[in-house]
Amino acid sequence: MKKLLNDPADVVVEALAGMAAAHPDRLDVDLEHKLVLRAGGPVQGKVALVSGGGSGHEPMHGGYVGTGMLHAACCGEVFTSPVPDQILAATQAVDGGAGVLHIVKNYTGDIMNFEMAAEMAAEGGGAQVASVVTDDDVAVQDSAYTTGRRGVGVTVLLEKIVGAAAEEGRSLEECLALAQKVNGQGRSMGMALTSCTVPAAGKPTFELGEDEMELGIGIHGEAGRARVPLAPAREIAEDLLGPVVADLGLARGESVIAMVNGMGGTPLLELYLMYNEVHRILAAAGVTVARNLVGNYITSLEMAGCSVTLLRADDELVRLWDAPVDTPGLRWGV
Amino acid sequence: MKKLLNDPADVVVEALAGMAAAHPDRLDVDLEHKLVLRAGGPVQGKVALVSGGGSGHEPMHGGYVGTGMLHAACCGEVFTSPVPDQILAATQAVDGGAGVLHIVKNYTGDIMNFEMAAEMAAEGGGAQVASVVTDDDVAVQDSAYTTGRRGVGVTVLLEKIVGAAAEEGRSLEECLALAQKVNGQGRSMGMALTSCTVPAAGKPTFELGEDEMELGIGIHGEAGRARVPLAPAREIAEDLLGPVVADLGLARGESVIAMVNGMGGTPLLELYLMYNEVHRILAAAGVTVARNLVGNYITSLEMAGCSVTLLRADDELVRLWDAPVDTPGLRWGV
Incomplete structure (x- = not known):
C-alpha cells in the first residue's frame, strides 16, 4: 500500500486535524467526535444541515461545510458509517432552534445510525430533526451495502441547493420538501x-x-x-x-x-x-x-x-x- | 493504459473542447492554437499575463485563466512545450496595449519557445513583452529537461499574485518586478x-x-x-x-x-x-x-x-x- 499516512488507524483524525489547521477562520473541527463544523457556533433561527458518512469521499462531506452549504459533517472511518453518538453531537452542536435536516446517502449503516441519532436528539425536547435520503444511482437496484438505489453524486448538488435555501431562512418543512425534490430530480x-x-x-x-x-x-x-x-x-x-x-x-x-x-x-x-x-x-x-x-x-x-x-x-x-x-x-x- | 480518452493523439484538443463547453461565459478556447483565453477579448490599458507549458498539469495553466489571474494559457501536448506560434497567437490575442508578461517555468523547451515568440511579437512594433522564469524547485540543480532549477509550484502562486497586480493596473515593469520577487521568495x-x-x-x-x-x-x-x-x-x-x-x-x-x-x-x-x-x-x-x-x-x-x-x-x-x-x-x- 502506497499512501501518504502515518498509522492507518489515524488517517481520518489526522486529516481532520489538517483541515482544522488549513481553515481555522471558517471551520471548527471536533476531533473527539470527528466532526467538521462551521466556525462561530449555531446559526440562531435558521435550519441547520448535517450530513456525513464514511471518509474517503473528500471533499464530500467535510469540504462542504460553510456558509451557504452544510453546518456540520460527521466523518466515519474510511468507507464506514459514522456512529449515532457522532451524529447526535453534530445535531446538538448546530441546532439554532429552527430544526436540523439530516442529509443521508442510502447506505444501510448510514440510514440506521442517522435514524438512531435523530431519535436521541428528539428525546426530552431536543432538536427537531427531519431527514432526506438520497438514492440517485441508477446503476443497480440493491447492492452490497444498500437496499434500493445508492445515494451518490446528487448529494453534493442537494447540499449546495438546500444549503442556500436554509441560508434564506426557509423552514425545516420547506428545506425537507426542497431536498426531496432535488433527490427526485x-x-x-x-x-x-x-x-x-x-x-x-x-x-x-x-x-x-x-x-x-x-x-x-x-x-x-x-x-x-x-x-x-x-x-x-x-x-x-x-x-x-x-x-x-x-x-x-x-x-x-x-x-x-x-x-x-x-x-x-x-x-x-x-x-x-x-x-x-x-x-x-x-x-x-x-x-x-x-x-x-x-x-x-x-x-x-x-x-x-x-x-x-x-x-x-x-x-x-x-x-x-x-x-x-x-x-x-x-x-x-x- | 487505462484512461478516459478516445484517440491518445486527441487528448489535449478534446479536453480543451470540454473546457470550452464547461465555461462558455468565462473562457474562449482557440482549438486551432490550443489556447485558453479570457472571454471578452483583450483588456485595454492593462498588462496581460500569458503562461503555458505542456498539458497534463491541470488545472495549471488553462484552469487559471480568468479575472484576477491569467489572460491566456498556451497548452502544449502532454508534457511537451507549446510551440512559438501558439505563444505568439496568445500574446497577440490578449495584448491590450500595456504589454504582456510571459510566465515561463524553467524547462529548456519552454524557455526557448517563449523567447522566440516574444521576439516575433516585438517585430514590427507588436506587443511589448517581458518574461519571468520560475525556478523554485530545490530538489535538483539541473535535470533531464532543465538547466538550473525547475519551475514548479510557485508558478501557481505567482500567477495569482501578479494577476491581481495586473488587475490593479500596474505597469509591465511593476508586474515583472513583482513576479521576480515572488519567484525569488x-x-x-x-x-x-x-x-x-x-x-x-x-x-x-x-x-x-x-x-x-x-x-x-x-x-x-x-x-x-x-x-x-x-x-x-x-x-x-x-x-x-x-x-x-x-x-x-x-x-x-x-x-x-x-x-x-x-x-x-x-x-x-x-x-x-x-x-x-x-x-x-x-x-x-x-x-x-x-x-x-x-x-x-x-x-x-x-x-x-x-x-x-x-x-x-x-x-x-x-x-x-x-x-x-x-x-x-x-x-x-x-
Whole structure:
C-alpha cells in the first residue's frame, strides 16, 4: 500500500486535524467526535444541515461545510458509517432552534445510525430533526451495502441547493420538501478503471483486469452493472448517460445541472474530455446544461474513473445553485 | 493504459473542447492554437499575463485563466512545450496595449519557445513583452529537461499574485518586478509514490518498487534527489520541508503562503493529512502560515504523491493573494 499516512488507524483524525489547521477562520473541527463544523457556533433561527458518512469521499462531506452549504459533517472511518453518538453531537452542536435536516446517502449503516441519532436528539425536547435520503444511482437496484438505489453524486448538488435555501431562512418543512425534490430530480451513474485501497485493509478492494472497467461502480468499490472491456471515452459517456437520461425521462428542451465527477485518481484533463462527450450527447438530445461541475467532488480514495450526475433544472434550483457558497470544496459569490 | 480518452493523439484538443463547453461565459478556447483565453477579448490599458507549458498539469495553466489571474494559457501536448506560434497567437490575442508578461517555468523547451515568440511579437512594433522564469524547485540543480532549477509550484502562486497586480493596473515593469520577487521568495519540493502514463507513450514514465518513493520528483516524472524506502507522512513532510525552509532561510517569526499540492492521483484525505504535518513542522519552527492551499493545483496526470511550496509572505503579497479571482481552478471574492 502506497499512501501518504502515518498509522492507518489515524488517517481520518489526522486529516481532520489538517483541515482544522488549513481553515481555522471558517471551520471548527471536533476531533473527539470527528466532526467538521462551521466556525462561530449555531446559526440562531435558521435550519441547520448535517450530513456525513464514511471518509474517503473528500471533499464530500467535510469540504462542504460553510456558509451557504452544510453546518456540520460527521466523518466515519474510511468507507464506514459514522456512529449515532457522532451524529447526535453534530445535531446538538448546530441546532439554532429552527430544526436540523439530516442529509443521508442510502447506505444501510448510514440510514440506521442517522435514524438512531435523530431519535436521541428528539428525546426530552431536543432538536427537531427531519431527514432526506438520497438514492440517485441508477446503476443497480440493491447492492452490497444498500437496499434500493445508492445515494451518490446528487448529494453534493442537494447540499449546495438546500444549503442556500436554509441560508434564506426557509423552514425545516420547506428545506425537507426542497431536498426531496432535488433527490427526485437527480440521477447518477459511475464507472471505475481501477480499484482503490482502504488504508486499514492495505490491499485493493477489488481487482480489475488491464483491459477491463466496471460500469455502475459504487463509491466504495461495490460491484456495478457489468464488468466490460475498456472502451473509448465517447462510448463510456453513452453508457453512463443513457440510463441516467432514460430514468429521468429527460425530454428535448429541458435543462439540467450536470456534474462530471472524478473518482479521485483520474486527471482533470480526462474529466474535461469526458465533459466534452457528455455535453455533446446532451446537446444532440436537445438538453441544455444550465450549470456544471467538472472535477473531484465525491471520490473513492484514489480510484480512477468518473461518474455523471444530472439534475433536472428549473429557475428556482438554478437561482439557489448560484447563491453564494463559502466552503473549502465549493466557493463562489463571496 | 487505462484512461478516459478516445484517440491518445486527441487528448489535449478534446479536453480543451470540454473546457470550452464547461465555461462558455468565462473562457474562449482557440482549438486551432490550443489556447485558453479570457472571454471578452483583450483588456485595454492593462498588462496581460500569458503562461503555458505542456498539458497534463491541470488545472495549471488553462484552469487559471480568468479575472484576477491569467489572460491566456498556451497548452502544449502532454508534457511537451507549446510551440512559438501558439505563444505568439496568445500574446497577440490578449495584448491590450500595456504589454504582456510571459510566465515561463524553467524547462529548456519552454524557455526557448517563449523567447522566440516574444521576439516575433516585438517585430514590427507588436506587443511589448517581458518574461519571468520560475525556478523554485530545490530538489535538483539541473535535470533531464532543465538547466538550473525547475519551475514548479510557485508558478501557481505567482500567477495569482501578479494577476491581481495586473488587475490593479500596474505597469509591465511593476508586474515583472513583482513576479521576480515572488519567484525569488518561493521554493518547492515534491515526491512521488507512483509514476504516471503519458497517453501517447501508453506505458508508465518510470517504475517504482512497491516499497519505494522518489524524493524530489519533477512534474514530468524526471528523477529527483533520491529513490528511498517508503516512509511515514511525518518523515516525508520533514524530507520535503527541510530543504525548502533551509533554502529560503526562513527564520522564526516569519510567515508564508503554503501550498500542499497533490500530483493528481493522491486523495484529498492524504493531502490534508500531509498539511497537518507541514503545519506542525512550521509551527515548531516559529513560522506562521498566513494563507494556504491544499489540493490538486499543479499535477502530473495521475501520479500519486505531493509537493510542498512555501512563499515568504508580506502584507503586499497577502493582500494581492486575497484579491478576487474568478477562474475554474481558483475562485474567491466574486
